[in-house]
Structure formats: structure tokens, C-alpha cells
Amino acid sequence: MSDKVVLYYFNGRGKMESIRWLLTVANVEFEEVFLTTRDQYLKLLDDGALMFQQVPLVEMDGMKLVQTKAILQYIGEKYNLHGKNPKEKVMVNMYAEGLMDLMEMMMTLPFSADPSAKLKTIETKSNERYLPVFEKALSGQVYLVGNKLTCADVLLLECILMLEEKFPQILSNFSNIKAFQGRMTKIEAVHKFLQPGSQRKPQPDENYVKTVMEVFALPKLPLL
Template sequence: MVEIDGMKMVQTRAILNYIATKYNLYGKDLKERALIDMYVEAAMDLNELLMIHPFQPADKKEEHFATMLDKATNRYFPVYEKVLKDHGQDFLVGNRFSRVDVQLLEILLMAEEFKPDILAKFPLLQSFKARISNIPTIKKFLQPGSQRKSLPQEKDVSKVMKIFY
């Protein structure tokens, strides 16, 4: 739950859409919003795949890892690479910073935590990651000691598994 502007909000996407709209990060018109939503939903699909990996049973972890890398490098990343190439701009939608840029950056960073060279075949995504990471507020957030969370550690996974299973 997030408390913002006198409201108590739940549901991640509702919160993100509210913040994006409030801070003009949700496109200039309905068409841009639709593109942002479309790219965010795809990003969230990959995000979920990455986030559940640490919680896979030991006997399924290797298979899940291979599937996760395959989908990232053969399904999702090529699409975003093509969007950047076809669009020819610095950002994914409309040549201005939007919430999908933040979402994709987080996924790229998370994917690199699993496999540091995962972006090797995607030069436009590499450039995108560098460009978005250097926006002053994002750069500050990515510094060591920030609130950004890394992948769950084994001790955290054990706690979660005890609680839910």
C-alpha cells in the first residue's frame, strides 16, 4: 500500500499509473498511453519471470533459468531493440521520458544480475540502459546504499518459502 495525495492505494499498476500521470510520464495523448501500456505489460511479463526464479525448487532451477534467458534474449529483448531502432529516438515512446523507460531499465538491470552479458547482442538496449541510468535522479537512485533492492538472497528465499509453503 502507498499513501499519496491523501489516498491509500494498492495494486502496483494502479499506483504506477497514478504516479506516471501525476508527473507527466504517461504520454502526451491516448495513442502514446496505449503504447506505454503495451510495452509495460510485456515488460511486466518478463519481470515476473525474472522475479520468481530465486523461488524455484532446486530441481527446477536450471530449467527455469534456461527458459528465462531464452525468453529474455529471443522474445522480449529483440522486440525492445526493434522498437528503439524503428522509433529512432532516445526513449521508447514519443521521444520523451516515460514510465515504460523506468520499467524497462529495471528489468535490464535485473536481467544483468542473473547474467552480466545478457545484453551483448543488443547494442540499442545497452545504449538505452546507459542513457536512462544517467538521468540524474535515476543515477542517484542506482548508487550503492540506495533503496533499490537486489535479487533475493538465499536466506530471504528460505524465509519466504517457510511463510508461504
């Protein structure tokens, strides 16, 4: 296994996108192997690379890492983006898991027969359950935890950008989050990642959905 960081996933967002975001903010270069055929997936299974038969898979530091939360925590710890003490770390984890819950709702949209109903639920929960938490946390604060950049901030930026793609005015009543977004997008690594041609992935399209379904050979898919 080489010293390079290699990501194994589809050529799309899914659960790998948060990992791409965090590696980018940590200024870690990475290569990507895109799954396009079922044979690629089966080979990873045969090689024992997928502990729970799932992707994302990240080759890093001589390890084959699976499970999104574990991967994010490892990157956060290694690059000092996970809080400086146990109290900060648990706050980072709580914010991060809430954001991942919300983003996972959006990840299922392309695989839904009726996305309009799900969109309404996402908008309501965003406004009533999730965004108020971060609006309050950012009152008088530059970052969510310890007044220092952590993976929770990176996930929050990813999440609100995803929300704005579906609901362009969703931050109109959340001035602290909007100001946070402005600060985050000025970070050099973030600014570059938001430019055309970066390794950031676009919104999933029909080709992405078709590829995922073919690779897993399933008529209905688990959360990706």
C-alpha cells in the same frame, strides 16, 4: 494519513521495486515500512488497507493504493511519465506490461526448487520474444514512446539490469538497448539510485525468501 508517500512491502525487490524506481525517477521521496512478521500483515488486513489482501501497498495523496499496475499508472499520470495522448498511453502500457511479465518470471526464481530450468527459459524468451521488441522500438529513438521519458523506459532499465545480473552478456546483440541503458544511467536520479546506500534493493537472498514465507504462512507462494 500523512502527506508522506509510504510503501508497505518486504525489504526486498518483488513487485514494489518498480514502484521504487518510478518514484525515484519522478523525484518523489518515500518512506518504507518493511513487513517482517505475520502480525504486521494481519493488522493491515484488519485495518482494511489491503483491498485484495495483497501487497504492495502505497499510501499516497490520502489514498491507500494497491495493485502494481494501477499504482504505476497513477504515478506515471501524476508526474507526466505516461504519454501525452491516448495512443501514447496505450503504447506505454503495452511495453510496460510486457516488461512486467518478464520481470515476474525472475521474481519467482528465489522460490523455485529448480531455478536453473527457469533461468534457461527466461534467457530464451528474453532473446527471442522480449528484447527484440525494444531493440526495434529504440532504433533511432532516445525513448520508447513519444521521444520523451515515460514509465516504460524506467521499467525497461530496471528489467535489463535484472537480466544482466543473471546473464552478463545478454545485451551483446542489442546495441540500441545497450545505448539506451547508457543514456538512462546518466540521469541524475537514476545515477543516485544505482549507488550503494540508496533505496534500491539487492537481489533476493534466503532471508528475504524466509521472511516472505513466514509473513504469508504458506508453504508455497503466489507471485510476489
